[in-house]
Amino acid sequence: MTQEIIYEGKAKIVYSTDDPNMVSQKFKDDATAFDGKKKGQIASKGVRNAAISTTLFKLLEERGIITQLVERTAEDTLLCKRLTMFPVEVVIRNYAAGSICKRLGFEEGHKMKKPMLEFFLKDDSLGDPLVTDAHIEELELLTRAERDEIEQLALKINETLTKFFAERKVLLIDFKLEFGKDSEGNIVLGDEISPDTCRFWDAETREKLDKDRFRRDLGGVEEAYKEMLNRVES
Ligand code: TMP
Ligand code: ASP
Numbered sequence: 001m002t003q004e005i006i007y008e009g010k011a012k013i014v015y016s017t018d019d020p021n022m023v024s025q026k027f028k029d030d031a032t033a034f035d036g037k038k039k040g041q042i043a044s045k046g047v048r049n050a051a052i053s054t055t056l057f058k059l060l061e062e063r064g065i066i067t068q069l070v071e072r073t074a075e076d077t078l079l080c081k082r083l084t085m086f087p088v089e090v091v092i093r094n095y096a097a098g099s100i101c102k103r104l105g106f107e108e109g110h111k112m113k114k115p116m117l118e119f120f121l122k123d124d125s126l127g128d129p130l131v132t133d134a135h136i137e138e139l140e141l142l143t144r145a146e147r148d149e150i151e152q153l154a155l156k157i158n159e160t161l162t163k164f165f166a167e168r169k170v171l172l173i174d175f176k177l178e179f180g181k182d183s184e185g186n187i188v189l190g191d192e193i194s195p196d197t198c199r200f201w202d203a204e205t206r207e208k209l210d211k212d213r214f215r216r217d218l219g220g221v222e223e224a225y226k227e228m229l230n231r232v233e234s
Contacts (some may be wrong), residue, residue, distance in 0.1 A: 010036060011049075011196055020082070021183055027053075027076045031196070033215040035127055042214060046076040048229045049194035055232050056161065056193045063160045065153060068180070068190040078220050083190050088141050089120040090129065090150060092158045093174040097199050097212075098166025099216060107229075109206070115158050117151055122178075149187050150179055157189070165200065168231040170209065173199035195228050 003015040006023060010032045015024040027046035032039050050072060057069040068080040093116040094105035098150045100118075119136060136142050142150065154177055165172045175198035178191035191197070195210040202209060209224045209231075 005143065011045075014167045017079070022070065023080050023082045024073065025078050025080055026074075027078075027191075027192070030212050031211065033211070035124060038215070041212060042225060045196070045222075045225055048225045049192060050076045050078055052194045052229055052232050053192040055096065056164075057189070059164060060157060060160060060189065063156070065157060065160075066182075066186055066188045068188055080190070081182055083108060083182055083188055084099070085122075085178060085180040085190060086142055086150070088131070088136070088178075089122055089173060090154050090177045090179065091118045091120065092154050092177070094158070094162065095117070095171065095199075095201075096171045097173050110191070115155060117154060119147075146187065151186065153179070153189065161193070165231075166203070168234060169203040169230055170228075171201040171203050171206075173201055175199070195225050200228055 007014040013026045027050040029041045031042045054072045057067040068076045070079040074077045096110040119131050121131045162172045180190045182188050201210040213221045213224050
């Protein structure tokens with residue numbers, strides 16, 4: 001197989017494959033936070049996030065969401081459909097945590113009246129700012145139809161994941177999704193869903209079981225990823 005690096009991100013390396021419509025994504029143990037200002041490693045994160053993301057993408061496929069995943073080809077590697085990614089990150093918040101607390105003064109753990117959708121521009125040089133519908137339109141980040149379809153997909157994904165995690169005694173606080181278009185023009189879920197891209201709290205103790213343990217130096221980082229893999233596989 002000809003494998004050339006197409007793109008190296010903070011947490012993944014994307015390789016070309018023999019098939020121009022497929023890429024191979026290798027999940028790394030590297031972790032960053034605060035626009036890369038904080039750097040570290042989380043032992044076994046690559047393998048665990050690849051496993052967690054595979055299970056969740058398969059679950060979503062069963063519910064009719066088209067995802068990028070084809071198959072897990074190695075412990076830390078997923079074969080995926082090649083997509084043209086939209087330049088936005090899509091965040092759904094069920095409870096307040098993280099940047100929305102700083103931005104709007106919500107208390108951490110405040111339950112939203114309904115799932116809250118936000119878009120962020122993927123641009124490291126600008127610090128991935130929040131963008132409104134007016135910004136999305138003026139910058140031509142998404143057409144109105146794409147924006148609306150992405151909203152419907154994100155809300156459906158939230159319903160599926162919230163129920164799945166509730167059955168495993170986990171509160172899905174918030175999460176980030178990335179979408180792209182495949183060669184046929186379908187809007188497809190890409191990237192990953194893992195403790196790097198979601199906030200998970202134990203439903204009883206409210207203990208954090210995600211990357212906030214790394215971001216905030218809370219200790220027990222590897223253990224949190226291990227615990228989330230166990231719960232996802234239970
Ligand atoms: P935020 O509270 O920092 O805006 O993050 C919202 C959610 O998005 C949270 O679950 C973490 C996730 N996230 C990413 O996956 N990548 C990022 O670069 C950022 C900033 C957040
Ligand atoms: N991954 C992002 C970064 O390095 C932010 C985060 O997950 O907190 O900046």
